[in-house]
Amino acid sequence: MTVSIDDICRGLLEQASGERVVVAIAGPPGAGKSTLAELVAQRLNARGETAEVLPMDGFHMDNAVLEDKGILARKGAPASFDLRGFIDILKAVRSGGEEVLVPVFDRSRELAIAAARAIPPTCRFVVVEGNYLLLQQDGWAKLRPLFDHAILLSPPMEEIEARLLERWHYYGLTGEALETKLHGNDLPNARLVVTQSAGADLVLTDWTVEE
Numbered sequence: 001m002t003v004s005i006d007d008i009c010r011g012l013l014e015q016a017s018g019e020r021v022v023v024a025i026a027g028p029p030g031a032g033k034s035t036l037a038e039l040v041a042q043r044l045n046a047r048g049e050t051a052e053v054l055p056m057d058g059f060h061m062d063n064a065v066l067e068d069k070g071i072l073a074r075k076g077a078p079a080s081f082d083l084r085g086f087i088d089i090l091k092a093v094r095s096g097g098e099e100v101l102v103p104v105f106d107r108s109r110e111l112a113i114a115a116a117r118a119i120p121p122t123c124r125f126v127v128v129e130g131n132y133l134l135l136q137q138d139g140w141a142k143l144r145p146l147f148d149h150a151i152l153l154s155p156p157m158e159e160i161e162a163r164l165l166e167r168w169h170y171y172g173l174t175g176e177a178l179e180t181k182l183h184g185n186d187l188p189n190a191r192l193v194v195t196q197s198a199g200a201d202l203v204l205t206d207w208t209v210e211e
Helices: 005-015 033-046 063-069 083-095 138-142 157-170 175-197
Strands: 002-006 021-026 053-057 100-105 111-119 123-131 147-153 203-204 206-208
Touching: 002 005, 002 203, 005 033, 005 063, 005 147, 005 206, 021 083, 033 053, 033 123, 033 147, 053 083, 053 100, 053 111, 083 100, 083 138, 157 175
Parallel strands: 002 206, 021 123, 021 147, 053 123, 147 203
Antiparallel strands: 100 111
16 A cells, blocks of 8 residues: 555544654564654644654664674564663653653664654654564564554565665675675564564555655
8 A cells, every 4th residue: 555644644633632642653674664754753743743753773782782692693683672671761752741862773883872862742743663563572562552553664575675785785785794684684574574563553565755
């Protein structure tokens, strides 16, 4: 299914109730979650609402921790995230009433920056984006009840692979390192998201920007 940003925002506004609305945008790596989340927040703000983006990537464990655990090569897999910390922040965001500072991931340096984005108490829409927001494995299933509305991006796997290749070429990965990153980590993570996610109110194979 393909919809426009305006379609998405219109649907969110029609279903919104209460002072704080938490929206999930989930999907495999390379699906365009962060781009869509930023565009949705921008369009909601342009409509007179208040919206901020909360990226799940800010909850990556540090490389030193992943190395100690022996899973540095699987960075981006579910086990490489601070799930408990993420849930705590989501609960604080959902309750509203006070400013919540959230971390943001710097991909160029492969690290999370603490307290890099503020979600003020006046913000009505919080758009959360990440791979595993709708994952039904282990503790990840605790996330879905924290969202008022959930969108799953699910482009064809060939398109995901092409986007990931472009991403890692941009960051300078080539040869064996690229193959390991893509086929040993990213694509298995993508398949996990596609096959083990549930609870989406809207599933999109693509979306468009409507001027």
